[in-house]
Amino acid sequence: MTPDGTNDSSTVVYFYDGTLEGFFSAVFDAYTGKDRPDIITVSENYQSRIDQIIHHVQTREDKYERVYDGIIKHIGPVGYHKVRTVFLSPSPDKDTILFRYLEYGFKVGKKIHVDISHELVNPVERLKKETWFEMHRMKMFARFAQMDNGVYFSKINPKCNVLPLVMEHFARRFNVQPFVIYDENHRILGLYDMKSWYLQYVDDDFEVPDCAEDDLRYQRLWKSFYDSIAIEERVNHDLRRNFMPKRFWSNLTEMSFIDPKDTIGHLGLSDSSSGSVVAHDELLPPEQRALPEQDASLF
């Protein structure tokens, strides 16, 4: 049977609600008498066919805990962390891939972490790497601006749904300041109130709040630092883009204003959606505005 179930008349498909609890409940069902799923997926992403056997998974805390314990026991906290990371991947096959990985892990135990070229393990390792990297980029590129009420606000646009992991990181590091991170791609807010953090979906009319007047001072200082630190003789735009892909620029304070020639599409973006968190160069007197960047031909 193929993973996408295209050539078989009795494909078993599990639908669940898209939460980690729901996914673990699906794994639980698979191990407690239900038909083994060929596909596990979130119902809204999937067009089922008449000849498929459909099972709707009920999300329950106790199922989640049983599977959680099983994972810790068989493949350890490392394994749990992997599963959790891959679960945040945007890949539509990730649930099925994870299920097979877990099946295999329950059989072979911790050896699964060494066996990275195995066909059931490799896809998980690959997705883990991708997701981990996207999470790491958020740790690098998230920029906060303080609002009038003292809360720090950041807007990010990750490909993967990594906000939970990102919140964990910042809740430790910035435990002395309340902050909000808005994932504009997945339309989720992460809120930290100096005690704990939680997630919340945003309404359609959510607007990015303005930052405090005082914050502009630090944005300007940062921009000025950023411009001063580059060595002209070494200007290398390709290299920079490699490390810091353009899709992040609209949310980067230091990149929000650069030579329009360089970034027509980008400026459109920051005008419409980034509000006051970025792009304040136009407020500066002309002599303080960012200079057009050095031509790469200098090099």
Place this chain on the structure above:
Amino acid sequence: MDLQDKLALLTSAAKYDVACTSSGVDRSAQGGALGDAQSCGICHSFSADGRCIALLKILMTNECVYDCQYCVNRASNEDAVRTTLTPQELAELTIEFYRRNYIEGLFLSSGVIKCPDYAMERMCMAISLLRNEYRFRGYIHAKAIPGASSESIDRMALLADRMSVNIELPSQEGLKLLAPDKHKHSILEPMKHIRDGIKENKSDLVKYRSAPKFSPAGQATQMIIGATPDTDFQVLRLTSSLYRSFELKRVFFSAYVPVSTSELLPRNNAVPFLREHRLYQADWLLRFYQFDVNEIINESDPYLDPYLDPKCNWAMNNLDRFPLEVNKAEYEMLLRVPGIGVTGARRIVRARRTQNLTFEHLKKLRIVLKRAQYFITCGGTFAADTPFAHDAIYEKLTTDSSKQRGFREVMQARSAFEQLALFDDTAMLPHREDVQKSLTGQL
């Protein structure tokens, strides 16, 4: 001068400093205190030159009584606008940048304002504000000033995560000529002091865990490449002895960028980037690949090959030890295959326990075969499309167009030396027949 201008000025003055890693220390977050440090380090941005920005890299002041010829801040540079940050300004900048996730921490150096100890004292005041008043737990790298007393070094090392003293130039003659206020002694003494402090601290930490940490991420140094006629051989021999006798964590190289009009310096605009790059590659071999400096370079041929990276170069000079059978070779030899890194070598060793490896397996293990293929066999098969012979392999390895581009840089750097009237002994310059050849397009 307002803070914005000070920041711009003191940042530009610090930008040639290369060490901007924030790695080497793990300090977990603590409730009620701002920040943490992660040993892997986090970059936060990349400047227009593609270099990583992790730390607020800045000078406390650009007022300096020393007169290093290669430096914009030198006392004799009358064009320089001088300014100094107060410890409070500096601490505030660091904290406010950190809170906005612009940076991982601070990288502080300073011009020698009044005298080394006075400058050290001001730096310590700023760092102490950060650590004690703001309870800042992020990363701090501080640069000790040559000639500083051991007392002020102790004080700084207890506050910072990493210390460094710049060695500046690879030879004593270079120092005498270009940095007349700095002496071998005034640089090496602080280094020794830091080394001993770290050692002593380690044994204290074993005895009482609460002992304050002394430069826990170790110490580093930096030297300028291309301002003096020192050869790669001299640079690497010094580097290797610094790792051995001073237990440094890193030696950084900085290609000399002409910022000074001093008569004593090369006037050409070419910056020896390729040379710097090759030196870093050689440095990796010393640190991670168990190479001895004599295997990489020797006195009779004192420059690294511009066409081949040092690892390829070693392999080409030792072709009789190849091709290597991947399924049998020792780990130490696998490490020496061009294109196979530490992770790759480990993966191979682990994977071959359970099966006989083929080239397919290597691909799955994400081993890049581009260069490695000329030096290995898998189950007896040699997969490259060339015979296993020196000239054929050399040709393959050097036809890469980027090598050609890099080569031009080397030539520019070389002509920079030739213009250096002071050292007109051109025998010191790299003379390679293939250099000539490639200029006429014969390579």
